[in-house]
Amino acid sequence: MIDEAQRIVAFTGAGISAESGIPTYRGAGGMWSKYDPEKFASIDYFRKDPTYYWRFFKECRHDLIAKAEPTLSHYALAELENRGKLNTIVTQNIDGLHYLAGSERVLELHGNTNRFYCLGCSKQFNLNQAWEMVQTQMPVICDDCGGIIRADVVMFGEMLPERTITEAEQETNSCDLMIVIGSSLVVYPAASLPYQAKSAGAKLAIINLDPTPLDSLADLVIRHPAANLMAQAVWLEQE
Known part of the structure; x- marks a missing residue:
């Protein structure tokens, strides 16, 4: 064929x-038990509390994506x-x-979870930059305009x-x-x-x-x- x-x-x-080694939300063996996909993947929840996504990114998502081959x-x-x-x-x-x-x-x-951008000025960031910034910020803020940075992915509600x-x-x-x-x-x-x-x-x-x-x-x-x-x-x- x-x-x-x-x-x-x-x-x-x-x-x-x-x-x-990247599990889906369902059947993930407890991978997402601490963080609710209906929250960290929701644009409405992100607007209300962007810190929730960035905690999830720091504790779960980054290592999962960075180590995947x-x-x-x-x-x-x-x-x-x-x-x-x-x-x-x-x-x-x-x-x-x-x-x-x-x-x-x-x-x-x-979208692609290795890419990030500022909601204020659209400045783009890569995975390594986001990881460095989240070590000292929660949520992550743009160094140019002070806007909130988000992952370049389609969230629930978009x-x-x-x-x-x-x-x-x-x-x-x-x-x-x-x-x-x-x-x-x-x-x-x-x-x-x-x-x-x-x-x-x-x-x-x-x-x-x-x-x-x-x-x-x-x-x-x-x-x-x-x-x-x-x-x-x-x-x-x-x-």
Whole structure:
């Protein structure tokens, strides 16, 4: 299937990063028991108490993101891009692991938790800068204008970036194969993209541990961890 395709779009969710040690909010084995996602990931709560997010960042999120490394699936997708077969990765993840694996054409629907910006003047900061500032500030304040700094991610209560969604739809409508990796396909509007790809004539492959609402439409469904499968599919097909 990969060998025959010329314009692949990969659609990735939390499952692709699970083997990197990044848990989802549910089934995380107590990782988020101290901090409520409905609070640290809510724009309304952030406006009311930004300190809550920054405590969570300092005690939990930073180390999780800083230590995470790409899986074989991330590297396999980067290799497909290098070969000119994969046009774009559309991801629901905010961990930045696709870039770390070497991919360049990545559409991050929900932003990237390695980036930060000031709500006052829009000055940008990276993960290391945010980590340094949170050691002495709570919440973190912009050194230029005194505005509150936040992560460059889409929080609960915010809309997805329109430009990113538009680009994702354009890539979806022109692909000949969409590979879904590690997404339950229940979060909309992002989950509508595989359906759009299939409707536009593309083949659809879904690799996810649990059933998804679009399994019946897919040309291939694999309920298995993706890393070794993707590595075999990419490098063995080359041979």
